[in-house]
Amino acid sequence: MTDQALPLPQEEKQFSLAKDAFIRLVANRLAVVGMVLVAFLFFIAIFGPYLTPYDFLSQDLLSRNQAPSWQHWFGTDDLGRDILSRVIYGSRTAVIVGFSTVSFSLVIGLFMGALGGYFGGKVDAFVVWLIDITMSIPSLLLVIVINVSLKPPLVNWMDAQFVATGNEFYRNTIWVDFVLVFGSLALIKWPKAARIIRGQILSIRNKNYVLAAEALGVPTYKIVRRYVIPNAIGPIIVYISAALGEAMVLESSFSFLGVGVRPPIPSWGNMISDGLRIWQLYPHVLAAPAAVLAIVTIAFSFLGDGLNDALNPRQWK
């Protein structure tokens, strides 16, 4: 009698985990819907301003608050600006803020999370303490404080630079808004990223395959690169997807409250805020940005859920 293990079962298909996850993702209908919508959003944000029928700033005071028509698909607002063009431009604001916020928070989160997760002990205790402190600050308050205290000096500085150098860049103080918005958003959001990354690193460090690699004599940097990071990546991707959606919503809420991106640069938030003033008379002015914001939120949550299921397949056992 032989005790050779039998050769593998006949099926010859080979699945890498990434491929397997992708197949699972595509099999999930809602996730596909989310994916398509998110892809469309990015497309619009990048190419939209070249496709818009009107300039988002051009006012046509003769055709104010027009209902949707063939000329203006989403209608016009109280200054006669084309709402579709403004929604499209607003997507650019949302995506810029979303991406910068998530990258910023991820960089800080990666650094802090990895620090805590890898070194443990007192360093970890300090990181956890910092995370808890940051999370306990009410985010709206933080944003308002940052805006109120930092915006005037920064704007003044930009103006002074413009006067001194004549460089056009300094004239465009909208950048101050952007930097403050995603700066404060990143400050709010990094603890969540740090928490996820710290948790991942802690759990993977205790995984037996890391111990096995140590026993094989694999150097530490290789263990981190080939064992820890590839296994931590799944939840981080899920986090990125969810955080992008959240950041866009937060940007809108702040702009709505007037502490985010200021008019005339369109943001869905300040458009909703504008629309609210006249919604009883002209509901479409509110409806268009609100609907788009809702759809984007839902799209990201579908995609996030899909990614989560695809990357952490629950075993049937």
Add this chain to the structure above:
Amino acid sequence: MTKLLEVNNLHTRFKVRNGYLHAVNGVSFSLDRGEMLGVVGESGCGKSVSMMSLIRLLPPAAEITDGEVLLEGEDITHASVNRVNAIRGSKVGMIFQDPMTSLNPFMKIGEQVIESIVFHKKLAKAEALKQAARYLKMVGISNAEHRLNEYPHQLSGGMRQRVMIAMALLNEPSLVIADEPTTALDVTIQAQIVELVKGLREKLNMSIIWITHDLSLLAGMVDRIMVMYGGYIVEEAVLDDIYKSPLHPYTIGLLKSIPSLKTEAGSRLPSIPGAPPNLFAEPTGCPFAPRCTYRVDRCTREVPALATVPGAEGDRPHRVACWVDMRGRGIAQ
């Protein structure tokens, strides 16, 4: 002896991502009052699922697709949920593998133990606690009254399993299903528990189904053994016949491959090649055929029926599901 339990053609399957997992594929057997039956097989052979199907204690993804279970003549498979709940607590006791997680860490031992009698027998709490203390003493827990006020983490693994046993017995069930009750325990503690259950069985005259993967463990304990593989019963016989004259190639292989304190040390163990089957495909032949040394053409085409053959000593019933006449070919006795 009278029949306590009769199971006919039981099928259970699990809904999984793309299809079904066929866990139990037509299991039929019966159990007499006071009898102790051992159910043995590897992980995924369907031993636990089929026994849990008896009282419909299954995860939501599982469904019983066919068959019937008669306990004292009452059809459980088609009974109402309320009725099954009543049966579970009062007529059937359960002992699970992991005593560490089967107890609620935030509840005192006493409260957990009496929960089911207070519910099923409507006993007053003080009366129930008195009875619980009596049962804890019976399962060998000293200082029982004191233990009732402790929390699970204050007890060792062996102690917790004793508590679980007391809980299972408290309603004086006619059937106790023990699902690998000693697998999580050390061998010296396992010996304690085995002795305890043997003693209790004589005292309380109940039927026991003991599920395990350890064929050796059953040798000193049960009356009859059922061997399961790939969701089927492949062999069933009284204790001595399984060990001394096994008829199924799987049983034969398994018995030979287990090193014992008597096998010739250092020699190669006669092992069974291959690995246990996955159960995603609906079986088209004998589940053991891919690993079987004695396989013939028919084995891969047709599922062998569990047929009664003459026992080694005449009238003792011996059932085996194999197309090959192992006795006729001189492989088995």
Add this chain to the structure above:
Amino acid sequence: MNMHAKQEPLVVVENLVKHFPVKIGAFGNQSAVVHAIDGVSFAIYKGETLGLVGESGCGKSTTGFALLQLHKATSGSVKFDGVDLSKLPAKDLRAMRKRVQIVFQDPYSTLNPRMTIGEALAEPMRVHKICPEKDIQGRVARLIRDVGLNPNVANRYPHEFSGGQRQRICIARALASDPEFIVCDEPISALDVSIQAQIINLLMDIQEKYNLTYLFIAHDLAVVRHISDRVAVMYLGKIMEIAGKDELFGRPLHPYTKALLSAVPEADPDVERGRKRIILQGDVSNAIDPPSGCRFHPRCAHARPMCAGEVPELEDRGEGHFVACLRVAEIEKETV
């Protein structure tokens, strides 16, 4: 295997101690120390298999891990081929890992799910520069064949394999750096019964083929007896008895060893019906607050007051049979 011809110790463990600090109490506010191993000494000779048995929590796995410096020992020394591993700087220790390897208990969690089998097996070859890059594929294929798998599995991922196949892969990985010594930490206890014999046979085959020395850690006495040349029995962080296999199983001297042996069920109804079990009372004592004197005395039927006061040392009873029991001579007389 003729051990007397090769009385050359490859591994010498001396007075190894491992204490884990833990937090106990409802709020984790009390510090305590788990005495996982408390002064363990033994030697392993070239080419032999030393079995290490005991119940869960007795410190057998910790001994294996501390031996390989995967846990830093609290005190004591581990000499491999004359070199004290516990004093080696990290870099030299990593280099030493080429020669000492481990097969873990759980083949499901010890393979990186993101690495193909080929990558996993090539890793140690690259790390220790076993062979030029161009030969790696060939070596990987040969290893895979040696553990009884088909070489075309190299570009598959671990999740495509069954438990038994994964354990074969883990064994191949341990072999990849051409080690001399392998710690087998319960290598079969996570596997299905019908697979266990395959892996035991495989471990014995490659031991012969690659000329390996094993420390075989297990809780299953029958398996340890089958594969080992000598066997050490541990209880609560101490070695209770150590002897040649036939000697230990044929003439167990320590009351704990006897109880352990008598608790092992046999697949034979006649034996089981006739057997008189030594049923130990109570549970294994707590490693946070181990009993004074002999660690086994609270459960020992032969215990006398002196057993609580004095810690028994391993005592030579002849034929390489060492027992740590104060009353071993009297007990031996009683039972004869």
